[in-house]
Amino acid sequence: MPNNDDDDSSGPEEEEDNESEQFTISDIMRQLQKNHVNMNDQMKQVRMDVRSIQESIEFMSDRFEELQKENKMMQKLLKEEKQERKKACEKIEKLEERVMRLEQEKCNKNLIINNQLGMNIDTKKLMCKRLSTKEKAPILIELPNKDMRDLIMEKRKERGVMKLRDCGLPGDDNIFFNEDLPREKQELFSKVRKYREDHNYKFAWVKNGKIYLRKTESNQAKLIRSNEDLRKLLEGPETK
Helix, strand or coil: CHHHHHHHHHHHHHHHHHHHHHHHHHHHHHHHHHHHHHHHHHHHHHHHHHHHHHHHHHHHHHHHHHHHHHHHHHHHHHHHHHHHHHHHHHHHHHHHHHHHHHHHHHHCCEEEEECCCCCCCCCCCCCEEECCCCCCCCEEEECCCHHHHHHHHHHHHHHCCEEHHHHCCCCCCEEEEEECCCHHHHHHHHHHHHHHHHCCCCEEEEECCEEEEECCCCCCCEEECCHHHHHHHHHCHHHC
16 A cells, blocks of 8 residues: 555656646747748748849849940941041042142143232233232233143243343342142142241242152152141151
C-alpha cells in the first residue's frame, strides 16, 4: 500500500509540468507562425520594391534608347543642314564667279589711262569719260572690242615708257595704260599693290582681268584670285 500512496502523490505534479510544457510550445508555435506571416509580408514588400526598381530601370532604359534615337536624329539633321549649307555656299560662290566673269567681260574692251592730263575730253569722238569729277582723274576709254584693247596694250609695251610730251602735251610725267576691272577686283588689286610695297615684291600687274604678283624676275608669278590668296601669302614661309 505504501507504494500506491507514493504513486498517487507524484501524479498531479507531473500533470502540471506537462501542461506547462504544452503551453510553452504552443506559445512558441504561435510566435513562429506570427513571424512567418511577418516574413511573408516583408518578402512581399521586398518583391514589390524589386519590381518597382525593375520598372524604373526598364523606364530609364527605354528613355535612354529614346534619347539615343533623338541624338542620332539630331546628328543626321545637323549633317544634312551642313551639307545643304555647303551646297548653298558653293552655289553662291559659283553665282558670284559668274557675275564677276560677266562684269569682267564688260570691262575687257575698256582701257584706263592714268596720268596728270588736265585736258578736255571730246566725248563725241571717243567713248570715254573721267572716273571722277576731279580734273585729272583717270580716263576710261571704251573701245569697240577686246582685241583692239589688247593691241593697244601690246604696242604700249613695245614702246616702253610714255610721257606727256610723247602725246604733244606739256610735262614730263609718265602715262600709264591699265586694264579696266570690276569694283571688287579693283579693291583686290589695291591690296595686292600694298602687299607688294610692304613685303618687298617687285611686280604686281593685271593681264586679261587676272591679278599677278611676283617677288623678283627669277621668281614664278603668283595668281591672286581673292583675299584668301593674300592671306595664305601672309602665313607662308616668305613672310616669316
